[in-house]
Amino acid sequence: MKIPELQGHVDGMLLAVLSDGPLHGYGMAEELRRRSGGEFDLAEGTIYPALHRLESAGLLTSRWEVVGGRRRRVYALSNSGKAAAVDRRTTWLAFRCAVDAVFGGEALEAG
């Protein structure tokens, strides 16, 4: 999939991944790739700025970790991040519903 249509959905998906527990950026990229069946293979230039944005917005907190001699920045949801994660899922559902309605009814169960 070519990915400009990701616009506006990346943040929500990152929050969704972090809802299952703290993780570092590289790990989130892997998890996104895994969950989406390879569909979403985020560029580094996408994921790191997104995480910084989210942290600036107070939705994430981070701490440095060293594992096997390599350092990682591990992110976790703040309280407002948890709320945002729920909110983003709701937004996605509404968006999905609206787009489905535009594309028309019948053939959509095939998704």
Added chain:
Amino acid sequence: MKIPELQGHVDGMLLAVLSDGPLHGYGMAEELRRRSGGEFDLAEGTIYPALHRLESAGLLTSRWEVVGGRRRRVYALSNSGKAAAVDRRTTWLAFRCAVDAVFGGEALEAG
């Protein structure tokens, strides 16, 4: 709904609307608003450039029409536009499926 997440989906939705027959830009905006239950209220600065893009790409053809003293530009799908409309729907389905998978399984039937 705030609409940056529309990015990349507008073209497909316009093609979807035109799959039901020729229509002019203003009418498409109305139809999009109607089908989406008011969710998608496209700015004119969004819809007209999008239509021009689509026509430049050879997916649409247009002709001027005068109705009640007002002129309209009526768009219709070209042959490649029809193919693109099908393709875009398929792309949307794949995208939807992938995002759903990222957001996690259970609660998604609620959409």
Added chain:
DNA sequence: TCTTCATACCTAGACAGTCTATACATAAGT
């Protein structure tokens, strides 16, 4: 008559977020 609203199109520039390309660094395998 004048104003306002709905219809109808258009565009320049702002803006936001993704992508490309590059850089740095460690560990493990060949």
Added chain:
DNA sequence: ACTTATGTATAGACTGTCTAGGTATGAAGA
């Protein structure tokens, strides 16, 4: 030594939506 995988980061390009402004007609109401 070299490559691959892990891991983070940023500048600048790019794309597409949004803001805000413009043009124009017709109908309704003050």
